[in-house]
Amino acid sequence: MSGSEGTFDAVVVGAGPNGLAAAVTLARAGVSVAVLEAAESIGGGTRVAELTLPGFVHDVCSGAHPMGIVSPFFRELALEKHGLEWIRPAASLAHPFDDRPAAILWHSLERTCGELGRDGARYERLIAPLLRDPHGLLADLLGPLRVPEHPSSFVRFGVRALWPATWLARLAFRDEPARALFAGCAAHSILPLTQPLTASFGLIFSLTAHVGGWPVARGGSIAITRALGSVLESLGGTVHTNHRVRSAADLPPARLFLFDTDPLQLAEIAGPALPDGYVRRLRRFRFGPGVFKLDLALDGPIPWSDPRCLEASTVHVGGSMAEIAASERAMWRGEHAERPFLIVVQQSAFDPGRAPAGRHTGYAYCHVPHGSTVDMTNRIEAQIERFAPGFRDRILARHTLGPADLERRNPNDVGGAITGGAADLTQLFTRPLVRLDPYSTPNPRVWLCSASTPPGGGVHGMCGYHAASRALRRLGSAARAPLV
Numbered sequence: 001m002s003g004s005e006g007t008f009d010a011v012v013v014g015a016g017p018n019g020l021a022a023a024v025t026l027a028r029a030g031v032s033v034a035v036l037e038a039a040e041s042i043g044g045g046t047r048v049a050e051l052t053l054p055g056f057v058h059d060v061c062s063g064a065h066p067m068g069i070v071s072p073f074f075r076e077l078a079l080e081k082h083g084l085e086w087i088r089p090a091a092s093l094a095h096p097f098d099d100r101p102a103a104i105l106w107h108s109l110e111r112t113c114g115e116l117g118r119d120g121a122r123y124e125r126l127i128a129p130l131l132r133d134p135h136g137l138l139a140d141l142l143g144p145l146r147v148p149e150h151p152s153s154f155v156r157f158g159v160r161a162l163w164p165a166t167w168l169a170r171l172a173f174r175d176e177p178a179r180a181l182f183a184g185c186a187a188h189s190i191l192p193l194t195q196p197l198t199a200s201f202g203l204i205f206s207l208t209a210h211v212g213g214w215p216v217a218r219g220g221s222i223a224i225t226r227a228l229g230s231v232l233e234s235l236g237g238t239v240h241t242n243h244r245v246r247s248a249a250d251l252p253p254a255r256l257f258l259f260d261t262d263p264l265q266l267a268e269i270a271g272p273a274l275p276d277g278y279v280r281r282l283r284r285f286r287f288g289p290g291v292f293k294l295d296l297a298l299d300g301p302i303p304w305s306d307p308r309c310l311e312a313s314t315v316h317v318g319g320s321m322a323e324i325a326a327s328e329r330a331m332w333r334g335e336h337a338e339r340p341f342l343i344v345v346q347q348s349a350f351d352p353g354r355a356p357a358g359r360h361t362g363y364a365y366c367h368v369p370h371g372s373t374v375d376m377t378n379r380i381e382a383q384i385e386r387f388a389p390g391f392r393d394r395i396l397a398r399h400t401l402g403p404a405d406l407e408r409r410n411p412n413d414v415g416g417a418i419t420g421g422a423a424d425l426t427q428l429f430t431r432p433l434v435r436l437d438p439y440s441t442p443n444p445r446v447w448l449c450s451a452s453t454p455p456g457g458g459v460h461g462m463c464g465y466h467a468a469s470r471a472l473r474r475l476g477s478a479a480r481a482p483l484v
Ligand SMILES: Cc1cc2nc3c(=O)[nH]c(=O)nc-3n(C[C@H](O)[C@H](O)[C@H](O)COP(=O)(O)OP(=O)(O)OC[C@H]3O[C@@H](n4cnc5c(N)ncnc54)[C@H](O)[C@@H]3O)c2cc1C
Pocket: 013, 014, 015, 016, 017, 018, 019, 020, 036, 037, 038, 039, 042, 043, 044, 045, 046, 060, 061, 062, 063, 064, 065, 066, 067, 068, 243, 244, 245, 246, 260, 261, 262, 265, 291, 293, 365, 406, 409, 410, 411, 412, 413, 418, 419, 420, 449, 450, 451, 452, 456, 457, 458, 459, 460, 463
């Protein structure tokens, strides 16, 4: 950073999707901004690497992007003009069963309903009303709790969203396929499915399947943050990699400081500039469970018993709703499910450049207790083999990432938590803690902009966008100075 030190209005710590979204928001308003990134490259939870064998390009973290393609901020930036190409398979999600054909969330609502038997009409009644103005609804949902701009869609969503996912699934549907499909979507909450508000995840993930789909990014998820980086560069912003910020002394003077970090790092770095009581509350933030991830080099596609599973970017492997609920209950209790619920993404089926000709990448993870050290490789492979006999014979090489590995790669992933912290009733909208403006801190120069603020985890940049939009309002009253 030498040479330009001291010349910024705003400094952003962390070049993940939210840090970059915050920096772009500031730069668009004419603010000079520098982003300081600990790793050797930008990207945070969107990095790619040849984790298994040469030529196999794996998404290290995010794989499919239901929220990325519908993100109001990403849409406004037209990231496609900066090199991002979304690949949208015909199906967002496939959900295989032991004894019947897979249930599938096609991009087409009609086709999805047509295959759900007597639950088809019920699924349509649940989702179709949310599709009347999906982008308006998503703009209200992907932000802090506030008076909605689209109240009728919001209320329509809200009355169902408050329920536990298993309750809503039982009430709304009669048969296992639709119930399990909904439960798998809700399991993205990383909460027991009997908790209130878990239905909201089921609804949002189902809804997005019929709006933008659950796309993969051509070349890897890094294409999303590279596009953001390109927008930032075009606006004059700068990124400084290999710059880990450990204390306020590592920050150049600025008027605003935005942290794309977890709340513990915010407490550690900005603590001397914040009241003790606020810092103590930040340190009580709950991160929730972690994940265990398995990446594979495969000598062919996964041989699903129902080959239609190959038409979806994502496959939820977990069987019935009861089994999925049991898996998610176990990780919440500090146990490891014998048959874990898996999120499998099939990037190379749609983006052939991810693997050598005829070969494929494999991507699967399950939820595990916070900080777990248990190797889940065998259990993950057994679950896939259950629905895809012969799968294990296709494995050429494996790479595993447990909670400690994830945290080593990215200090934000505390205990392997991948979505910025537990998104339960007490922390979904009030993250990192209860405050009228959750992005602000008692110091008007210090802001949190990571997934530990609303709307939480996922590659959508909306935490960064909202934090920076609010911070901008305080810019006028802040003088350029060291943080402490
Ligand atoms: C295994 C896994 C699978 C996932 N799957 C999906 C998925 O399929 N779809 C989806 O949408 N999301 C997925 N996610 C979640 C998604 O990646 C995150 O929610 C998202 O990246 C959060 O963005 P962020 O900018 O808040 O933080 P991050 O992406 O974590 O970025 C933070 C950046 O800040 C840097 N940093 C942290 N501390 C410091 C410091 N002190 N000094 C300097 N730099 C610092 C980090 O190195 C990092 O680059 C997944 C995550 C993981 C780990």
